[in-house]
Amino acid sequence: MTQNAQSNRLRYVIVGAGMAGMLAGIKLLQRGVTNFAIYEKADRIGGTWRENTYPGLTCDVPSHSYTYSFEPYPDWTCLMPSGAEIQEYFEKVRVKYGLDDYLHFKKEITTCEYVEGKWCIQTACGHKDYADIVIAATGVLHHPRIPEIEGMDSFNGAIFHSARWDHSVPPDGRRIAVIGTGSTGVQIVSALSKIAAQLTHFQRTPQWIMPVENRPFTNEEKAAFHSDPEILKRMQNDPELEANIERFSAAITDPESDAMKQIDELVLNNLEQSVKDPELREKLRPDYKPACKRLIYSPDFYEAVQRPNVEVVVEGVDRIEPEGIRSCDGQLHEFDVIVLATGFRADMFVRPAQVKGRGGVSLDDVWGDSPQAYMAIMIPDFPNFFMLNGPGGPVGNFSLIEIAEHQWNYVEQLIRLVEGGDCREVCVTSEAFEQFERDRIAAAKHTIFATGCDSWYLDARGIPATWPWTRQRFKQEMAAPKPEALELN
Numbered sequence: 086m087t088q089n090a091q092s093n094r095l096r097y098v099i100v101g102a103g104m105a106g107m108l109a110g111i112k113l114l115q116r117g118v119t120n121f122a123i124y125e126k127a128d129r130i131g132g133t134w135r136e137n138t139y140p141g142l143t144c145d146v147p148s149h150s151y152t153y154s155f156e157p158y159p160d161w162t163c164l165m166p167s168g169a170e171i172q173e174y175f176e177k178v179r180v181k182y183g184l185d186d187y188l189h190f191k192k193e194i195t196t197c198e199y200v201e202g203k204w205c206i207q208t209a210c211g212h213k214d215y216a217d218i219v220i221a222a223t224g225v226l227h228h229p230r231i232p233e234i235e236g237m238d239s240f241n242g243a244i245f246h247s248a249r250w251d252h253s254v255p256p257d258g259r260r261i262a263v264i265g266t267g268s269t270g271v272q273i274v275s276a277l278s279k280i281a282a283q284l285t286h287f288q289r290t291p292q293w294i295m296p297v298e299n300r301p302f303t304n305e306e307k308a309a310f311h312s313d314p315e316i317l318k319r320m321q322n323d324p325e326l327e328a329n330i331e332r333f334s335a336a337i338t339d340p341e342s343d344a345m346k347q348i349d350e351l352v353l354n355n356l357e358q359s360v361k362d363p364e365l366r367e368k369l370r371p372d373y374k375p376a377c378k379r380l381i382y383s384p385d386f387y388e389a390v391q392r393p394n395v396e397v398v399v400e401g402v403d404r405i406e407p408e409g410i411r412s413c414d415g416q417l418h419e420f421d422v423i424v425l426a427t428g429f430r431a432d433m434f435v436r437p438a439q440v441k442g443r444g445g446v447s448l449d450d451v452w453g454d455s456p457q458a459y460m461a462i463m464i465p466d467f468p469n470f471f472m473l474n475g476p477g478g479p480v481g482n483f484s485l486i487e488i489a490e491h492q493w494n495y496v497e498q499l500i501r502l503v504e505g506g507d508c509r510e511v512c513v514t515s516e517a518f519e520q521f522e523r524d525r526i527a528a529a530k531h532t533i534f535a536t537g538c539d540s541w542y543l544d545a546r547g548i549p550a551t552w553p554w555t556r557q558r559f560k561q562e563m564a565a566p567k568p569e570a571l572e573l574n
């Protein structure tokens with residue numbers, strides 16, 4: 086049999102049509118594999134860029150690095166593109182690579198069970214599929230964390246989560262509250278401070294802010310990106326940016342490193358020099374190490390919170406009343422709109438889909454509230470089930486596209502074993518999975534994420550749930566699976 090015939094003998098199901106699911110589809114097609122389906126719960130591709138449409142949404146990874154390596158994009162308008170521009174990029178990629186024939190929208194996978202050597206997949210609307218190989222590309226941050234605040238239902242105005250933006254509510258000239266100071270809250274405050282009549286930022290924990298420039302590309306630059314593929318490639322693989330990423334990677338794995346001291350200095354100077362009012366400066370000063378929470382890059386947050394129509398409230402949210410928010414000091418702040426920029430549940434991954442592996446073992450039982458996966462990809466007893474951007478991956482301040490591409494390289498080598506007839510099923514051994522997790526936890530406890538702040542990086546046990554080693558090590562691990570870690574049947 087030819088390679089194509091061997092590959093198409095197998096059926097592949099991809100869960101999710103975001104950046105990683107699209108990547109998997111494209112990579113299969115590039116190898117001549119056509120016997121696959123991409124199931125998506127929503128009505129469009131795009132994942133996080135489809136779901137988040139809040140004012141000010143931008144990517145803090147430079148545009149030319151936030152592209153598939155095989156699909157550079159000369160049309161980026163600026164260094165850090167808006168969410169809408171990124172969504173447009175993915176839509177163009179969808180068309181160019183002919184993914185429409187494989188996309189199934191409004192088909193949320195509810196169960197995925199391994200029965201007699203096949204994955205039986207069922208969607209909420211009753212559709213069934215049977216796959217040899219499942220790629221779970223469901224993303225990390227897609228289940229909004231709605232805080233439990235007393236009186237939330239009593240509010241007379243509009244109230245919504247940042248990832249469920251209500252565009253029927255015009256923010257111009259309104260009195261708006263933003264609860265939350267993560268990357269999202271910071272971007273929303275920066276954008277709305279320019280148009281709201283009054284904007285109140287409820288900050289439970291201050292954040293360190295890394296200054297960054299976001300400038301539009303000039304017409305000359307854009308013309309050069311179009312006319313010279315080498316220039317575009319250089320933008321994609323900018324050596325200066327590469328060096329910065331390496332320094333950042335070194336810093337988060339070694340909080341005492343010189344690289345981390347440089348970050349400390351940059352964010353401290355930014356606070357000291359940008360915020361004039363000493364009282365406001367102290368409100369904004371974190372008491373934990375920079376990058377312990379995901380580091381926020383912003384060109385204009387400090388400028389935004391110093392505008393006369395902006396107030397930062399640190400007294401805490403006591404309850405919500407029909408007219409607004411009562412802070413813990415007893416003061417009532419009146420609003421027309423309340424935005425919950427309160428983050429996401431980072432422990433869900435492919436769930437709430439019920440995934441059951443060999444012998445009916447369920448992912449919920451294996452994971453509980455602390456999901457884990459060998460190399461962020463595989464779980465024992467879940468054969469031929471591979472995750473892209475699964476638990477324990479390098480999720481902080483890196484281009485997740487690059488991460489997913491490395492993971493795909495690894496997954497593809499596993500898939501080839503099945504396609505080539507070396508085995509019917511492949512998964513990680515229990516020993517390798519457990520040893521990996523022990524090593525990962527031991528290393529995670531020495532990362533910057535474990536230096537005493539709370540963040541979505543921490544699992545329910547308070548242990549960082551991220552890749553704890555350098556980016557270089559991740560790339561090395563992804564280059565080739567270790568045969569001794571694999572169980573082939």
Ligand code: NAP
Nearest residue numbers: 143144145232265266267268269270289290379426427428
């Ligand atoms: P987040 O980082 O988890 O931040 C949530 C914020 O809400 C925190 O400030 C948290 O305060 C606050 N909060 C939660 N519950 C609260 C409550 N009951 N009362 C008051 N405050 C409450 O979430 P996010 O900002 O949505 O960002 C999540 C991740 O999305 C980012 O870290 C990043 O990975 C990604 N993202 C990326 C970009 C980008 O440009 N690439 C942009 C946006 C988001 P505490 O700190 O006190 O818990």
